[in-house]
Amino acid sequence: MTAPTSSGRAGRVRLPVDRGLSHSSPRPLGGSSARSRKSWTPWLYLAPALVVLAGLLVYPVYQLGLISFFQYTQAQVSGGEPTTFEGFGNYSALFSDSQFWQVLLATLVFAAACVVSTLAVGCALAVLLTRVRALPRLALMLAALGAWATPAITGSTVWLFLFDPDFGPVNRMLGLGDYSWTYGRLSAFFLVLLEVVWCSFPFVMVTVYAGIRAVPAEVLEAAALDGASQWRIWRSVLAPMLRPILVVVTIQSVIWDFKVFTQIYVMTNGGGIAGQNLVLNVYAYQKAFASSQYSLGSAIGVVMLLILLAVTLVYLRLLRRQGEEL
Amino acid sequence: MKLPSRLAVLLAAAAVVTACAPQTSDNSSSDKDEKTGTLRVWLFQEVGNKPKEKVVDSVVAAFEKKHDGTKVDVEYIPVETRAQRVKAAFNDPKSAPDVIEYGNTDTAGYVKDGGLLDVSKEFGAWSEAKDTDPTAKQSVTVDGKIYGAPFYVGVRALYYRTDVFKELGLEVPKTMAELATTARAVRAEKPELYGLVVGGAYTYGAMPFVWANGGELAEGKGGSYTSEIDSAAAQKGIKAYTSLFSDDNCPAAKCAGMGGNDTVTAFAAGKASMAIGGDFSHAAVEAGKVKGKYAVVPLPGVKAGSVAPAFAGGNNIGVLKSTSHRTLAVQLMESLASKETQASMFEAMGFLPTFGDVREKAAAEKPYVKPFVETLGAGTKFVPASPAWSEIDASLVLPTMFQEVISGKKDVAGASGDAAKKMDSAFGSVG
Numbered sequence: 145m146t147a148p149t150s151s152g153r154a155g156r157v158r159l160p161v162d163r164g165l166s167h168s169s170p171r172p173l174g175g176s177s178a179r180s181r182k183s184w185t186p187w188l189y190l191a192p193a194l195v196v197l198a199g200l201l202v203y204p205v206y207q208l209g210l211i212s213f214f215q216y217t218q219a220q221v222s223g224g225e226p227t228t229f230e231g232f233g234n235y236s237a238l239f240s241d242s243q244f245w246q247v248l249l250a251t252l253v254f255a256a257a258c259v260v261s262t263l264a265v266g267c268a269l270a271v272l273l274t275r276v277r278a279l280p281r282l283a284l285m286l287a288a289l290g291a292w293a294t295p296a297i298t299g300s301t302v303w304l305f306l307f308d309p310d311f312g313p314v315n316r317m318l319g320l321g322d323y324s325w326t327y328g329r330l331s332a333f334f335l336v337l338l339e340v341v342w343c344s345f346p347f348v349m350v351t352v353y354a355g356i357r358a359v360p361a362e363v364l365e366a367a368a369l370d371g372a373s374q375w376r377i378w379r380s381v382l383a384p385m386l387r388p389i390l391v392v393v394t395i396q397s398v399i400w401d402f403k404v405f406t407q408i409y410v411m412t413n414g415g416g417i418a419g420q421n422l423v424l425n426v427y428a429y430q431k432a433f434a435s436s437q438y439s440l441g442s443a444i445g446v447v448m449l450l451i452l453l454a455v456t457l458v459y460l461r462l463l464r465r466q467g468e469e470l
Numbered sequence: 471m472k473l474p475s476r477l478a479v480l481l482a483a484a485a486v487v488t489a490c491a492p493q494t495s496d497n498s499s500s501d502k503d504e505k506t507g508t509l510r511v512w513l514f515q516e517v518g519n520k521p522k523e524k525v526v527d528s529v530v531a532a533f534e535k536k537h538d539g540t541k542v543d544v545e546y547i548p549v550e551t552r553a554q555r556v557k558a559a560f561n562d563p564k565s566a567p568d569v570i571e572y573g574n575t576d577t578a579g580y581v582k583d584g585g586l587l588d589v590s591k592e593f594g595a596w597s598e599a600k601d602t603d604p605t606a607k608q609s610v611t612v613d614g615k616i617y618g619a620p621f622y623v624g625v626r627a628l629y630y631r632t633d634v635f636k637e638l639g640l641e642v643p644k645t646m647a648e649l650a651t652t653a654r655a656v657r658a659e660k661p662e663l664y665g666l667v668v669g670g671a672y673t674y675g676a677m678p679f680v681w682a683n684g685g686e687l688a689e690g691k692g693g694s695y696t697s698e699i700d701s702a703a704a705q706k707g708i709k710a711y712t713s714l715f716s717d718d719n720c721p722a723a724k725c726a727g728m729g730g731n732d733t734v735t736a737f738a739a740g741k742a743s744m745a746i747g748g749d750f751s752h753a754a755v756e757a758g759k760v761k762g763k764y765a766v767v768p769l770p771g772v773k774a775g776s777v778a779p780a781f782a783g784g785n786n787i788g789v790l791k792s793t794s795h796r797t798l799a800v801q802l803m804e805s806l807a808s809k810e811t812q813a814s815m816f817e818a819m820g821f822l823p824t825f826g827d828v829r830e831k832a833a834a835e836k837p838y839v840k841p842f843v844e845t846l847g848a849g850t851k852f853v854p855a856s857p858a859w860s861e862i863d864a865s866l867v868l869p870t871m872f873q874e875v876i877s878g879k880k881d882v883a884g885a886s887g888d889a890a891k892k893m894d895s896a897f898g899s900v901g
Contacts, residue, residue, distance in 0.1 A: 221561050227492065
């Protein structure tokens with residue numbers, strides 16, 4: 145934790161450079177004149193990154209927010225009708241749409257399921273990697289990297305084929321006849337979940353594996369000598385030591401799985417039977433681009449952004465409370 | 471995590487400074503009317519596009535010869551991405567074409583977007599226009615003004631397997647009720663075939679059932695529309711269509727997600743004894759396994775001998791408002807949609823002409839179009855000429871309704887009531 149006097153600034157600019165500086169300067173925060181001079185230095189170093197961020201992140205987000213307050217459809221974009229200011233009109237239309245709440249709930253549950261499954265599979269395989277010989281490890285690594293490198297659209301198409309009711313090998317192997325996986329709401333979500341886990345576990349696995357390798361061998365050896373089981377080692381030794389890494393992969397997974405688009409769009413053909421498999425991102429796309437209601441789509445985008453920020457902030461706050469440093 | 475504060479400030483700023491509205495392109499009609507230069511044309515890229523290109527090339531060559539100093543630049547755009555391309559053209563008039571081909575259900579939407587040029591005067595003065603069939607003319611008309619020339623029409627009819635019917639000793643169905651019983655009879659004898667292959671997302675294959683039962687999509691009252699999809703008659707049609715999604719005809723688990731192309735593909739691959747396909751599906755079916763083993767009849771209506779009203783699909787040719795060659799562009803539109811071009815386009819691609827007389831001649835030459843011409847003659851229906859239709863279409867209101875009924879999520883009254891509400895709010899929002 146940085147000194148209390150700097151916490152305000154650290155709260156605003158929490159980037160490694162900043163933290164590094166305040167750590168390395170030997171108690172620089174006492175004298176107020178020295179502090180005011182010093183406080184510009186990090187900004188100077190940050191300037192190039194901030195300029196890029198402003199152009200690539202802030203400006204689009206600004207446009208997104210701006211558009212969400214207007215009546216902005218194709219007719220307005222191409223100049224057929226004047227653009228009118230709607231205030232929170234788009235938001236109230238969105239919040240009074242029962243489908244939106246249904247989609248939001250489905251998105252949250254689906255994303256949570258994906259995150260939990262991805263982390264479980266990724267961590268389990270990372271531990272497995274440390275326990276097997278070189279050749280199987282190489283094979284597992286290659287398989288994981290293959291899954292990682294596969295474009296989402298290709299992966300989705302292949303999975304769809306694997307589970308095809310007429311030609312799919314899965315149904316044949318399981319003896320399911322011509323059972324259609326994409327017809328039922330839950331089975332369709334389950335199918336997509338499998339694909340999402342398949343294409344996102346390698347990131348978790350590789351990151352956690354690297355983390356485990358960095359854990360000193362004597363710690364693990366000591367635990368083993370004390371007679372700890374594999375599960376106990378993970379829970380009491382590895383997981384606490386890997387916490388910063390687990391935080392990063394969890395946040396990454398939350399963000400990815402909350403924003404899942406390609407898999408749903410391809411595998412359930414744009415949202416499933418009667419829109420039963422819509423998630424927020426696909427819903428926003430259907431509103432914004434398929435039916436050209438850019439302003440309503442922007443409103444959905446803003447809502448998504450706020451939810452993700454809230455989730456991430458709450459998570460970070462919880463970690464702070466536990467005295468962990470990210 | 472410095473976003474929230476930044477975002478809050480920006481949102482506040484956006485709310486306060488309403489003067490800085492999002493960008494809008496200046497798409498007012500160009501005042502220029504140059505008599506020479508390059509005309510850009512966008513046409514749809516069809517499956518097997520070569521014959522179309524040939525016809526267009528000859529039209530273009532004749533046009534360039536007639537108008538000294540003009541050049542015509544034709545580009546074929548993929549049908550799947552047409553929406554993005556056309557939107558982009560409306561947004562950036564500088565790189566937009568002068569003349570485009572567009573789907574007739576898009577007319578009202580494009581007009582509202584401010585993209586299409588009002589050609590009522592030129593169309594009225596065009597010598598060939600008087601023979602245009604009324605439904606085709608309706609598909610270029612919005613609020614009494616004309617925004618293009620019909621290029622071809624497409625209607626759907628009933629494809630059936632002659633070999634299967636003969637083997638099972640079945641008659642060609644004469645009513646909608648018979649259609650269902652015949653379909654089930656085939657499936658009972660040959661479980662590997664769908665009786666009548668139907669699709670939950672196949673709106674234009676489903677609508678004839680609604681129309682035949684006396685239902686309507688919407689009722690126009692003084693320029694604005696009100697949805698009629700939840701009327702008693704329409705509900706009867708929805709019920710008739712959705713009852714076909716059962717294990718004894720076309721299992722819901724497989725058919726609920728199908729669209730029009732999927733059903734035609736299934737029929738062409740020999741997996742169905744009947745399908746509702748268009749004249750434009752002819753080539754695809756001919757290329758499939760069932761070549762020589764099928765015939766086409768108009769889709770039967772409720773009463774024996776009647777024909778279920780078909781949806782009058784098809785494409786139009788229009789001129790973009792932003793063109794700087796107004797006169798030339800309109801003339802080019804007329805040559806591309808002329809009787810002569812349509813006749814050769816029918817020869818080349820099988821597109822049904824929009825002129826009554828040209829169509830009759832075509833039917834006499836090629837017997838396979840007879841059932842489609844008959845269907846057209848029996849009266850066709852069109853979607854509401856409201857800009858809201860693009861939105862209703864794109865937000866999948868009708869497929870959702872059919873799929874909700876098919877999958878048992880809602881009953882017919884509930885699903886059609888919800889669909890009507892969505893349609894009404896779309897109609898309402900465009901005023």
